[in-house]
Each structure stands twice: as C-alpha cells, then as structure tokens.
Amino acid sequence: MTTLSRPPADPSAPRPGAKENLRTWLLFGLQDSKGTHQGPGAVSDAHLRKHSWWQVMCLTGVDYFSTLGYQPAIAALAAGVVSPLATLVLVAVTLLGALPVYRRVAGESHRGEGSIAMLERLLPRWGGKLFVLVLLGFAATDFMITMTLSAADATAHFIQNPIVPSWMQGQNVAVTLFLLALLAAVFLRGFKEAMGVAVVLVVVYLGLNVVVVVTTVLQVAAHPAAVGDWWQALTTSHGNPLMVVGIALLVFPKLALGLSGFETGVAVMPQIQGHPDDTEENPAGRIAGARRLLTTAAVIMSVFLITTSFTTVVLIPEQEFQPGGQANGRALAFLAHEYLGVGFGTAYDISTIAILWFAGASAMAGLLNLVPRYLPRYGMAPQWAKAVRPLVLVFTVVGFIITFLFNADVDAQGGAYATGVLVLMTSAAVAVTLSARRQKQPKRTIGFGVIAVVFIYTTVANIFERPEGIRIAAVFILGIIVISLLSRVRRSFELHATHVHMDRQALEFMSSDISGPIGIIAHEPLRLSAQAYEDKLTSAIEVSHLPVDYHALFLEVIVDDSSDFETELEVKGVVRHGYQILEVHGPVVPNTIASVLLHIRDVTGLMPHIYFRWTEGNPVTNLLKFLFLGEGEIAPVTREVLREAEPDVTRRPWVHVG
Numbered sequence: 001m002t003t004l005s006r007p008p009a010d011p012s013a014p015r016p017g018a019k020e021n022l023r024t025w026l027l028f029g030l031q032d033s034k035g036t037h038q039g040p041g042a043v044s045d046a047h048l049r050k051h052s053w054w055q056v057m058c059l060t061g062v063d064y065f066s067t068l069g070y071q072p073a074i075a076a077l078a079a080g081v082v083s084p085l086a087t088l089v090l091v092a093v094t095l096l097g098a099l100p101v102y103r104r105v106a107g108e109s110h111r112g113e114g115s116i117a118m119l120e121r122l123l124p125r126w127g128g129k130l131f132v133l134v135l136l137g138f139a140a141t142d143f144m145i146t147m148t149l150s151a152a153d154a155t156a157h158f159i160q161n162p163i164v165p166s167w168m169q170g171q172n173v174a175v176t177l178f179l180l181a182l183l184a185a186v187f188l189r190g191f192k193e194a195m196g197v198a199v200v201l202v203v204v205y206l207g208l209n210v211v212v213v214v215t216t217v218l219q220v221a222a223h224p225a226a227v228g229d230w231w232q233a234l235t236t237s238h239g240n241p242l243m244v245v246g247i248a249l250l251v252f253p254k255l256a257l258g259l260s261g262f263e264t265g266v267a268v269m270p271q272i273q274g275h276p277d278d279t280e281e282n283p284a285g286r287i288a289g290a291r292r293l294l295t296t297a298a299v300i301m302s303v304f305l306i307t308t309s310f311t312t313v314v315l316i317p318e319q320e321f322q323p324g325g326q327a328n329g330r331a332l333a334f335l336a337h338e339y340l341g342v343g344f345g346t347a348y349d350i351s352t353i354a355i356l357w358f359a360g361a362s363a364m365a366g367l368l369n370l371v372p373r374y375l376p377r378y379g380m381a382p383q384w385a386k387a388v389r390p391l392v393l394v395f396t397v398v399g400f401i402i403t404f405l406f407n408a409d410v411d412a413q414g415g416a417y418a419t420g421v422l423v424l425m426t427s428a429a430v431a432v433t434l435s436a437r438r439q440k441q442p443k444r445t446i447g448f449g450v451i452a453v454v455f456i457y458t459t460v461a462n463i464f465e466r467p468e469g470i471r472i473a474a475v476f477i478l479g480i481i482v483i484s485l486l487s488r489v490r491r492s493f494e495l496h497a498t499h500v501h502m503d504r505q506a507l508e509f510m511s512s513d514i515s516g517p518i519g520i521i522a523h524e525p526l527r528l529s530a531q532a533y534e535d536k537l538t539s540a541i542e543v544s545h546l547p548v549d550y551h552a553l554f555l556e557v558i559v560d561d562s563s564d565f566e567t568e569l570e571v572k573g574v575v576r577h578g579y580q581i582l583e584v585h586g587p588v589v590p591n592t593i594a595s596v597l598l599h600i601r602d603v604t605g606l607m608p609h610i611y612f613r614w615t616e617g618n619p620v621t622n623l624l625k626f627l628f629l630g631e632g633e634i635a636p637v638t639r640e641v642l643r644e645a646e647p648d649v650t651r652r653p654w655v656h657v658g
Contacts, residue, residue: 050273051195053289057297058202059195059268059362063146064261064297065202066359068209068304069352070153072312073331074414075255077321080313081234083255085248087309090255091302093458097451098425099298102262104432104448106290110283112269113373115428120374122434126563129378133484135427137477139263139370141469142420144476145413146260146363148399151179152408154356156329157349162342172408177400183360184396187368188389194365195271197358205355208348209304212336216311219339223315230314253461256418261301263424265294267366308332329410367395375484377566415466419473422459429455488565493637493644496588497569497595502603505573509553509580510604517654518600519552520582520610522593522634530577537579540611543658554581555596555610557589569595590637594645597653609654610638 075083105115116135123131155175159168168175220227272293275285312331320327320334327334333352337345368388406412429452436444463470510518521540523533533554541550564587571584586592597608612635639655646652 051271053272053293054296055195055199056268056272056289057265057293059198059271060261060265060293060297061202061206062198062355062358063264063362064301065206065304066150066352066355067260068308068332069157069356070149070329070410070414071255071305072308073321073327073329074411075309076313076316076318076331077328077411078414079248079251079255080318081230082248082251083313084306084310085245086251086255087305089248090259091305093454094259094298094302097429097454098259098262099294101425101429101432101448101451102266102294103291104435105266105428106269106294107287108432108435109266110269110287110290112267112369114263114266115424115431116370116374118431118435119427122431122438125561129563130481132374133481134477135424136370136374137480138420138423138427138473140367140420140476140480141416141473142260142263142424143363143366143370144395144398144402145417145420145472147180147183147360147395148176148402148406148408149410149413149417150356150359150363151176151183151399152403152406152413153329153410154179154353155408156410157333157352157356160326160330160333161346161349162337163346173403176403176408179357180360180396180399180403183357183364184392186361187364187392194361198362201351201355201358205351206300208336208344208351209332211344212332212340212348213304213307213311215339216315216335217307220311220314226314250461253418253422253458253465256422256458256462259425260417260421261297262294263421263428264362264366265297266290267369311335323409323411364392364395367391375487378484378488378563412468415462415469416472417469418462418466419459419469422455422462423473426452426455426459491565492588492591493641494591495595495598495641495645496565496567496586496591497599498566499568500571500595500599501569502571502582502599503573506571506582507573507603509573509582510600510606518604518606518608519546519550520555520597520600520608521552522610522612523554523556523581525556525558525583528576533577533579536613539613540658543613544611544656552611554579555593556581556583557592558583558585559589560585560587562587569599571596571599590634591641593634593638594641594653597642598645601651601653607653609656612638612655612657614657 075087079086105118109115109117116132116139119135120128120132122128152172155172158164158175159172269286269290272286272289274283274287274289278285308331312327312335315338316327316331316334319325321331322328330352333345333349336348340348368391371391402413429448433445433448433452436448521536523536536554537550537552540546540552546552567587569584569586569592571582574581574583582596584592584596586595593610597610600606600608614635615633635655635657642652642655
C-alpha cells in the first residue's frame, strides 16, 4: 500500500506567528452557510453516521430526562400539595398537545431545522427574518439556561452529597463555573463520542431512577398515614374537589420545565437511520424513527413525572424543598439517600451530575446548530460565526455571566428556562396550525389551533407568574437583533452570491466580444420598452464617448427578497426588442452586479466594463434604500463591493458613471 505524504515545507518561508496559529485553530472546521452542524463532533449530513432511533432518543434524553434531577423539587416548591394533580395536567398537555405537534414538525422538518424553519418559510422577507430573530432569542434563552441551570443543579447534587467535605458548602458558583469551563473544553477539542456517551448515561440514569421510583412507591404504600396527611392538606387548603382541579389547571404552567426536550428531539433527526429506499425529499424511514423517538420519550417521561411528583410530595417534608433545604433542586436524590443508603445515593448523585452536565452538551450542540444555520445566511453575523470554536467561547462567556447573575441558583433560573421552552413550543403549535390550514386540512387546523391556544395560555401564565423569564429572553432578543442588524450593515459591501451560473444563451452573448473588453450597461428592469433600451444605450455612448456602433449587453437585476443575503445567482440570456440582455434575480442590486461581473471576468478571461447613470435623490435616503430594499445608490456601491472583493486594481472590473 502506498502512503501519500505532504510535500516538504519551504524552509525559507516565514513561519506563521502565534496570532495566525490561534486564528487557524479557532476557525478550524468552519461550517458552511447552510449550517449543517448536527451536534458535537458531527460534520455534514452526508457524512453523518446514522444510528437507531432509540440511540438518538438517548441523545435527546440527556436534555429531556435530566430534568428529573430538578423538576420534582421545583414542582413541589411552585405548586405545593397540588403538584401531583398539576403534573397530571402537564402530562395531558404533553401527550395530547406537544407530542402531536412535534410529530407533525418531524414530518415537515426532516433535516432538523425545527419549527423555526417552518415559520421562516411561512413568513418571508424582513418580517419573517425579524420574527426568526425573536424566536432565536427565545431559543438562545432555552439552550443557555439549560446549560447554566443543569450545571447549577449538578453542583447542588455534588455539594449536598454527605461524603463531600464541608468546606465545599457555599462554593456553588465556583463549581458551576468549573463545569461550564469543562464543557467548553470538550467542545473546543472536538466531541465525536456524543452518541455512545449519551446512551450509557441515559440507560444508567433511567435504571437508577426506576429503582428510586419503585422503592419510594413501596414506601408510600407502606405508610398510608403519609398519604392521608397529604390528602388532608390538599382538601383543607383548597376546599372542595372542583376547586382543587381548578387550581391544578391554573398552576400547571409552573411545571412547564417538564415539557423540555421536544425541540431537541427534532433537531437530532438527521442522525436517525432511515430505510434503505429513503430519499432526501421523502425520508419516510427517518421520519417514522423520529416520531417513534418522540412518542417513546414522552411516554417514559410522563410515567416518571406522575410517580415522582406524588412520592416526593408525600415523603419529603415541605421545609426541605425551601432554599437551603436538603431536597431543594434534588428531590429524588434526597429520597435515594433517605431510603437506599449513602452508597446508592452517591451512585445516584454521580449519575445525575453526569447527565446534567451532558444536558449542557446537548444544549451547546443545539446552539451550534441554530446560529450557523440562520445568522450568517442572513448576513447578520460575522463569517467566524460559522465556525464552532469561536461560538463555544462566546456561549461559555455568556454562561459565566448568567451563573454570576443568578448565583448558580436552580430555582431562580427556572422561570427563564420555562419561558424559552414554552415560546418555542407555542411557535411549533402555531407553525403546524398554519401548515394544516395551508394544506386545507380543516379538522387538523382546528385541533392544532386548540393546542396552540393551550400553549399560548401556558406561556402567558408563566410570564405573569415568573416575569424574570421574559426579561432575560428580552435581553437575548434585543442583543441578537442589535448585533444582527449591525452585522448586516457591516457586511453590506460583501459579495452575497454563493454560486453564479450563466445559461447557454448568456454565454453566447459574450462570445462576440472575445477580442476585447465586454461592455455592459446597467438597466432598470421596470423600464422594458424599446425606447427605454434605446435611450439608455444612446446615453451611455454619448456620456462615455463610445463608438456609435458600440456593441453592449444590458444587465438587469430583479430584486426578489431584499432580506436575503447568501444566494445562488442564475444569469439568463434573453433578447428583448432586438437587444441582448443578461437577466438575474438577486436580493441586492449592487452586490449582484459585482458578483456577475467577477464571474464574467473569470469565465471569459476578459475585463468587463459596466456603465451606470447617476442615481437621483438624497444620498442618505438612497443608502437606507440600499440597506433595506436592495436598491438605492447603485454605481458607487457596486464599485465599493468590487474594491472589497478584488484588491488587485488591475483585475478589478471597470465601473463607468455618467
């Protein structure tokens, strides 16, 4: 077997400095503009190793199932003795609401884009882009708080363990920061074993939880007096049974943390092994596997939520759920130590810490999937935002700030987490409702519409109950919008085209000019009369002192959606009134013209010359029209885009204005 080796480096060439080495390391693995990053260590979908649906469920489960580490304690603290009944309402919403919604999302978003992409398709142009930015703000809230809350709860399990030295008490912030830094280090190095680690963690964690649940259920059965005390507290504090049911319906939004995981379940769809006859347009096997994943995860979680909400309220004294109590943020761990001993309790703590930490990895992977998928494609993030490592550093710094602000408190972050989860689920319900309506499915439209109303109520109730969640989300949304718009302005003079293709007719138009420069006249596609073309050609000849019989092509840019940024350009050759015209659709006129000119130069080897007429109007108004409508002051902007794209003036297409 022959081994290929790299050619020896030139010893006289200067070695890259530390700054260049750092830049190369940071930008390694730069993602493409379509955001094909599927998670830790993965590459494009085409090269992604596929797995069985149950294995991928474990990758989702590190986020979804790990909420058992803190959900029962938060539910008991928020809803008190009504927690078991409110949990039944939550399970009903999960199985009858969230599950049908996301099964439909899986069918319409099989590349892992999720409900945000569905709404993006339904709401085009700037309105759609801004709406997506708002949803990205809530998604960022969801994933970032998942990271910080999970790390904070892992810290609580570690510090509250009886064998941990007493000097660790009160070091929650330091330990949480260490876990976040460790998470960042893993992603900076590259995490290719995510699936195998997730399967082991979920199997062990669920197995230990089964032992805890069975043991505590037997304890409840052996102590009917405890159940009687709970029932008496429930009836005496809230009156008749109808009042109890009403209160359960009102307080169940406080338990919304138990709904997390569905958006992640859709995001990991590309990793599911489909049928051999699956196609990219219709991956029926992958969709079926994703739906099986969502259903199985929802059923497993529902069983755990119902049993744990009951046993924790019955067996744990109310004061232990309060801040500083032994069950605060770790109710099941408290029961594991109480009824199964320090040895099993410690094993349970270790398993919980591991899966909570890995839930942060799942959230980080979600962020690394969302940001490169949208913002660079919108021109609303710098180019380095397509790379994994710079984003990991940015998200880690944000996680540090959140940890400091909330003092690594699990309860304090619950509202923000629930807000992010609920808004994404509401957006998914709205998306499938609009989709069913567009496909003329009246029964499904009504059904999904009712689910959307339920999620809207849950979201609004959660916001009023815990307004800090919407405040945090508003900070993320404002930050994303401001940074995105500033980035869009900063990148306005870049080439937008990811690919330029000219049809046969367009190439034939330029074949007559093989002996010299190619003359092109910019023309507005709204003026299509023969007189308009004749006037434009005459004006160019007179102003630029061209020969009377000068042969020139016309170039027309039709603006479709000025909010788009990275696009593929298809240049068509057409003949209108005897004039040869290059017609192209693009989001921005100057940048599209510049891309076409450079492509003509590269394809023909000849230097194109383009002729413009000065644009009338106020320069400031024209600049704003360029930024938001893709038009405005065309000639000078085209020249600036060409200058940015081609530093060598001798290879830069000529721009003439008169």
